[in-house]
Amino acid sequence: MSATDATAEGRPYDLIATDLDGTLLRSDHTVSERTRRALAAATDAGAKHVVVTGRSAAWTKPTLDAIGYTGLAVCSQGGQLYDAGAHRQLTSITLDRKLAQIALSKIEAETGPLFLAVARDGLDGEVLTGPGYVVPGSGEDDTRGITDLAELWAEPVTRLFLQHPVLTDDELTHVVREIGAQLVDVVMAGPGFVEVLPVGLSKATGLALAASRLGVTRARTIAFGDMPNDLPMFRWAAHSVAMANAHPLLRPAADETTLGNDDDGVAVVLERLFPQA
Numbered sequence: 001m002s003a004t005d006a007t008a009e010g011r012p013y014d015l016i017a018t019d020l021d022g023t024l025l026r027s028d029h030t031v032s033e034r035t036r037r038a039l040a041a042a043t044d045a046g047a048k049h050v051v052v053t054g055r056s057a058a059w060t061k062p063t064l065d066a067i068g069y070t071g072l073a074v075c076s077q078g079g080q081l082y083d084a085g086a087h088r089q090l091t092s093i094t095l096d097r098k099l100a101q102i103a104l105s106k107i108e109a110e111t112g113p114l115f116l117a118v119a120r121d122g123l124d125g126e127v128l129t130g131p132g133y134v135v136p137g138s139g140e141d142d143t144r145g146i147t148d149l150a151e152l153w154a155e156p157v158t159r160l161f162l163q164h165p166v167l168t169d170d171e172l173t174h175v176v177r178e179i180g181a182q183l184v185d186v187v188m189a190g191p192g193f194v195e196v197l198p199v200g201l202s203k204a205t206g207l208a209l210a211a212s213r214l215g216v217t218r219a220r221t222i223a224f225g226d227m228p229n230d231l232p233m234f235r236w237a238a239h240s241v242a243m244a245n246a247h248p249l250l251r252p253a254a255d256e257t258t259l260g261n262d263d264d265g266v267a268v269v270l271e272r273l274f275p276q277a
Contacts, residue, residue: 011045012273014220017207020053022226023243026262031067038270045274050210052203054189054229056119057082057089076158077197078206089123094156095198103180110179117161118152128152136192160196169194187229204232224266241269
């Protein structure tokens with residue numbers, strides 16, 4: 001279906017899926033008034049809006065509260081479904097810690113020691129950071145540093161984060177994918193965020209679950225994103241839109257490219273599809 005096809009009711013899509021950082025949010029972590037108006041026009045026309053983010057539910061909740069979002073949010077790279085209006089985590093898929101440790105041993109045999117962090121499960125799930133790991137753009141309140149790496153594996157986790165002192169994010173992602181295949185999956189979700197996931201988990205699996213709960217099909221979905229972890233979501237949706245600030249791997253996979261997140265790129269597309277009165 002093209003971006004201009006419409007139903008008998010004149011609504012081109014029933015579901016709008018937006019990534020959060022670098023897509024819906026501006027660099028100051030706010031949503032512009034223009035984007036708010038464009039989303040309101042779409043929802044007034046009967047479309048539903050779902051946030052699809054790599055952030056854990058615990059990291060997503062404060063931002064969604066701040067922007068007044070009350071819908072469903074697919075979090076943790078598809079591993080958690082969070083009801084923002086009810087402040088309730090609906091589903092969760094955790095990482096098999098034994099498989100992750102086996103994969104980690106194989107990877108470090110190739111790369112040398114890595115800097116590690118994990119996201120614990122649940123709405124109160126902490127992000128624990130081992131020695132040397134730096135959470136990009138995060139304040140001290142967002143994480144808890146630990147010295148005993150065994151503590152990383154003491155409770156259920158949704159993801160393992162990796163950093164390397166020399167390899168770039170893209171290079172490290174490639175190594176993890178080559179060596180850890182069959183044991184874990186990996187995505188590059190943003191600068192400094194190389195994330196190890198359960199095999200088969202992606203934003204697409206989480207979005208499919210959210211769409212099912214909302215009674216919407218993939219053929220009626222448009223998706224917006226900016227990073228390689230959005231690729232599965234782009235393949236799942238009927239129409240995909242990359243931001244101008246998107247990672248070079250994402251733009252060729254998109255059906256179209258819009259303006260950047262600081263230039264109301266989401267709004268530009270939605271205003272075309274859902275004209276405001």
